[in-house]
Amino acid sequence: MSVDGTRILVVDDERGIREGCRKVLASEGYDVASAEDGVAGLELFEKSRDFAAVLVDLKMPRMGGIELIERIRQEDEDIVLIVITAYATIRTAVEATKRGADGYIPKPFTPDELLVAVNTSLKKRAVSIEARRLREERERRLLELAFERSKSKTIINCMTDGVLVVNRDRQLVLRNAAAGLRIPECVALCLPSPLDALECAPLKELLVAALEAGSRPAIVSKEIAFGKSVHMVNASPVVEPNGETLGAVAVLRDITSLKKLETAKSMFVSMVAHELKSPLGAIEGYLNVILGGFVKEDSEKAREMMQRALARARALRTMVSELMNLTAMETGNFIVKRSPLEVGDIVAEAVESCREKAAAKNIELALHSTDGVEEILADRDAMLSVFTNLIDNAIKYTPEKGHINVDVGSNGLYVNVAVCDDGIGMTDEETEKAFEEFFRARNQYTARVAGTGLGLSLAKRFIEMHQGRITVRSRPGKGSTFTVSLPALGDDGEESERGTNVT
Amino acid sequence: MARETPVIMLVDDDIDFLEMNRHVLESRGYRTVCATDPCEALATMGTEKPSLVITDLMMQALDSGFSFSKQIKQDRRFANVPVIIVTSVSSRRGFDFTPRTPEELDAICADAFFDKPVPFEVLLAKIEELLMGCTQEDDT
Numbered sequence: 001m002s003v004d005g006t007r008i009l010v011v012d013d014e015r016g017i018r019e020g021c022r023k024v025l026a027s028e029g030y031d032v033a034s035a036e037d038g039v040a041g042l043e044l045f046e047k048s049r050d051f052a053a054v055l056v057d058l059k060m061p062r063m064g065g066i067e068l069i070e071r072i073r074q075e076d077e078d079i080v081l082i083v084i085t086a087y088a089t090i091r092t093a094v095e096a097t098k099r100g101a102d103g104y105i106p107k108p109f110t111p112d113e114l115l116v117a118v119n120t121s122l123k124k125r126a127v128s129i130e131a132r133r134l135r136e137e138r139e140r141r142l143l144e145l146a147f148e149r150s151k152s153k154t155i156i157n158c159m160t161d162g163v164l165v166v167n168r169d170r171q172l173v174l175r176n177a178a179a180g181l182r183i184p185e186c187v188a189l190c191l192p193s194p195l196d197a198l199e200c201a202p203l204k205e206l207l208v209a210a211l212e213a214g215s216r217p218a219i220v221s222k223e224i225a226f227g228k229s230v231h232m233v234n235a236s237p238v239v240e241p242n243g244e245t246l247g248a249v250a251v252l253r254d255i256t257s258l259k260k261l262e263t264a265k266s267m268f269v270s271m272v273a274h275e276l277k278s279p280l281g282a283i284e285g286y287l288n289v290i291l292g293g294f295v296k297e298d299s300e301k302a303r304e305m306m307q308r309a310l311a312r313a314r315a316l317r318t319m320v321s322e323l324m325n326l327t328a329m330e331t332g333n334f335i336v337k338r339s340p341l342e343v344g345d346i347v348a349e350a351v352e353s354c355r356e357k358a359a360a361k362n363i364e365l366a367l368h369s370t371d372g373v374e375e376i377l378a379d380r381d382a383m384l385s386v387f388t389n390l391i392d393n394a395i396k397y398t399p400e401k402g403h404i405n406v407d408v409g410s411n412g413l414y415v416n417v418a419v420c421d422d423g424i425g426m427t428d429e430e431t432e433k434a435f436e437e438f439f440r441a442r443n444q445y446t447a448r449v450a451g452t453g454l455g456l457s458l459a460k461r462f463i464e465m466h467q468g469r470i471t472v473r474s475r476p477g478k479g480s481t482f483t484v485s486l487p488a489l490g491d492d493g494e495e496s497e498r499g500t501n502v503t
Numbered sequence: 504m505a506r507e508t509p510v511i512m513l514v515d516d517d518i519d520f521l522e523m524n525r526h527v528l529e530s531r532g533y534r535t536v537c538a539t540d541p542c543e544a545l546a547t548m549g550t551e552k553p554s555l556v557i558t559d560l561m562m563q564a565l566d567s568g569f570s571f572s573k574q575i576k577q578d579r580r581f582a583n584v585p586v587i588i589v590t591s592v593s594s595r596r597g598f599d600f601t602p603r604t605p606e607e608l609d610a611i612c613a614d615a616f617f618d619k620p621v622p623f624e625v626l627l628a629k630i631e632e633l634l635m636g637c638t639q640e641d642d643t
Contacts, residue, residue, distance in 0.1 A: 274561075277591045281620040282519035292623055294527045301526070308519055 003029045007050050008118065010034040011041030011068060012057040012084065017107070021055060021084075024111040025118065038063025045072055052122055053080035056101070058092060066099050073100030078129055080121040084109070162231070162252030165238070166207050168245055170195045182226040182252055200224065203233060203250065210235035210248035229256040271438050272323065275453065279312040279319075322454040326437070329461050336379045336465060340489055343376055343383075343415045344369040344408050350387035351406055354395060362401045365391070369408040374488035376415050378466050386459045386470075390419040390482050393455065397480070398423030414468075414485040422479040431474045435460040459484075509634055510534045512553035514544040514571065515589075520619070524557065527623045533630075541571035548581060554634055556581075557626075559619075560590035572612040585633035586612065587626075591619040 008030045010021045018034040025032045033051075035041035037060045045051060054072060058065035069081050083096045086107040093104045102124070105117045156163055162179030164186070166172055171192035180187040189197055195204055202224045209220045219236045235250040286309040295301045328334040351367045358365040376383075387406075394404045398421045407418045426434065426441055433439040438453035463470045467487050474480035511533050515521050521537045528535050536551045538544035544558070556575060560568035572586040588611065602608040602616050615629050
């Protein structure tokens, strides 16, 4: 043990003792300070607090040795306290030890006796400090370990995926909160519990399969239904680095919404297939009638049939391009080129393009446009297709000699376009579904109208893409009014702030 | 027994299918009555007394044709009228309605079931066969 610089305080009222001790200890390499009574000693101790040992005389003025020992011991449990006194009696020694002294040197003493007493006590002190450090270190490690464990446990419990762990004896040893939500019977189980306590057979099979997969790295997966939700359950063996299988862990992920999406998607695909098949069947049928010789090829009837087939082919083509638009919008590949537009001009263009069709059915098609309607920031092609579609629909579902009014106006925040007809109208049920893909009102009248059932759903998407709204009011036999509202452009060329916030 | 011209009821919400079938059947000497929905068809059947009904399956509802054929078979006036169901639904929407055995055919109250478009020769042969069966039944 190196003593270099180890500080020792000598407190004695006899100057000779103080000096003697200082000389002896300094020669060994100790750094020695001294005080002539208890008060001065305590002052020095409190000032520097780096003494490894204090040699204390018992009989001193102002503050005696016993009191000093007591005071210092309260402050520092490691410091070595050695009593030096001429009144070396068993009674005082016991008393001093009780108050916290480590050793005892009777006066008079030789330099060697002093050094042995000091060195031995300091060694003991070093050992006990080291022991305490080790003890504290161990306690800290244990605390950290416990904390780590509880942290892992908390993390596992907070996972949104359900987690179940079985040991190799097929006992359930861990289940997190999410697993409890999905498999209510496992919440009440005391762990460990036999795997058979679980009711869900596919889950048990999966865990057993993972256990039996052993050291071969394997994930076994299965879709399992828990109540109304569907879960993808992945199970894998828990394998130690030495290849020993400790158990198996299953992770349960809720894929209900994904399944719903999948179903909706395949419903959509089969709907598209059906909608494609009908016009193709009609075209094929007409061709078969003509080619099969059921009608004379050059007759008026054959011509009529070819016209019908052509109309169906055109409708089919429209539907395919509408489908492509729809897909482009869903995948975000639809490019919207926004520019300031005069809505009145676009609507007028749409009305003009529909004039001929309206005239063919003797329908009165009128456009009313208020002056000073604000511009909108929108994609010209998209807007033209929306308004043309609305007017075209109105013509389709209005019998001969009907009326269609197209109104363009604004309330400062929104530009409104209303297409109002006195046609066949829709029931409440039909109105509700009017904007759904492939929805078409089915009745005697609509049976004679060609349509894809995509036009309105596309229009709605276009309008919503422009932060607008499309609504419909309709009564069977009275007619329908479709209203489009689009945010008006403010004076500064920005969409009016209030306008964009109103939804 | 003098045979009257048989009347065939055509029910489909696709006017083109009505049109082409009407034309083909009339070219073979049948008389046809068309309707675009089962209600209209049932109303007409009372007066027209068709010898056979050809109906689409998916009209207002996915399976309108089934309830229609059931209504026909449960009506004492039409119980013996053969019903042919044609459809473009088939297995395309995840629903496979195609009956595979005579029992299944019976269960949907149909005498024949075809996927659209039906080759006209096949349809005509089936009509012939079903009408023949009817006359024989009537004779016995």
